[in-house]
Amino acid sequence: MTKQTQVPAKPARWNNALAEAPDPREIRKRALIVAAGRVFGTKGFHNTTLDDIASALSVTKPALYRYVENKHQILFECHQMAVAMAEEALAQAMQGSAAPLQRLHDFVALYIRKITSELGTCVVLTEYYSMTPDHTEVIQRRRRVIDTQLRTLVTQAVDQRLIAPCDAKLAVFFLMGAINNINRWFTEGGAQSGEQIAQAFADHAIACLSPLPMAPAKS
Structure with missing residues (x-):
């Protein structure tokens, strides 16, 4: 009998923001803002990049541009x-x-x-x-x-x-x-x-x- 190898679970994309929710765009945007705020708290606003924020949400940086234009807009939304x-x-x-x-x-x-x-x-x-x-x-x-x-x-x-x-x-x-x-x-x-x-x-x-x-x- 072949032993099955367990595949590690992938990090939750968008911090588990529900895609099936009535307005997933707003939920994902809120998840982005909260996650970004916490990264700002750890690294400081000026030392944080969009790549850092994308990593915290387990998404790609281009995915962020569907919701915000830049880092300053994220701070404003916070x-x-x-x-x-x-x-x-x-x-x-x-x-x-x-x-x-x-x-x-x-x-x-x-x-x-x-x-x-x-x-x-x-x-x-x-x-x-x-x-x-x-x-x-x-x-x-x-x-x-x-x-x-x-x-x-x-x-x-x-x-x-x-x-x-x-x-x-x-x-x-x-x-x-x-x-x-x-x-x-x-x-x-x-x-x-x-x-x-x-x-x-x-x-x-x-x-x-x-x-x-x-x-x-x-x-």
Whole structure:
């Protein structure tokens, strides 16, 4: 009886993006963006080539050109995805509690869950200035809308005497700066999960907004 030799399984093309899905092009493009973001996180944007990205997806480089024109477009799409996640997180938070501090807490937790679960170690949020000027303007415009809404929540918390007076603009810069740097050190399968980090950061975000001092009890 002839012994059969096992053939090693080939790497999954497009990271298992389903070809039979209703819109396989969009699914494959999203797989490309996520994989590219993770390669950027490992090698850095400027040291990453399209060949590296094609290798991560187990496809040929010409296959990538069906979805993107160049590496800068991939970086732009990474930022588009991250901003969309922030927009979705804020919309969800606004549909929940009416209390401004709870909405801020929910936004931070929801946004971090999204970026750590799908973008993972993607460098997307730290390679902001590597985009083209036109791409940067698009992302800045969308981010300004989010920032404005978050500043409104901080201002409402001050007006309702839930926290001490503060500069809402700087408070939001502080919160978003902390969130946007998570991808510098977050590792999938690390000591803490994305869910644990989301909860901890959401708690810290609210704790950093100074509560009003308790009025002394009347004797």
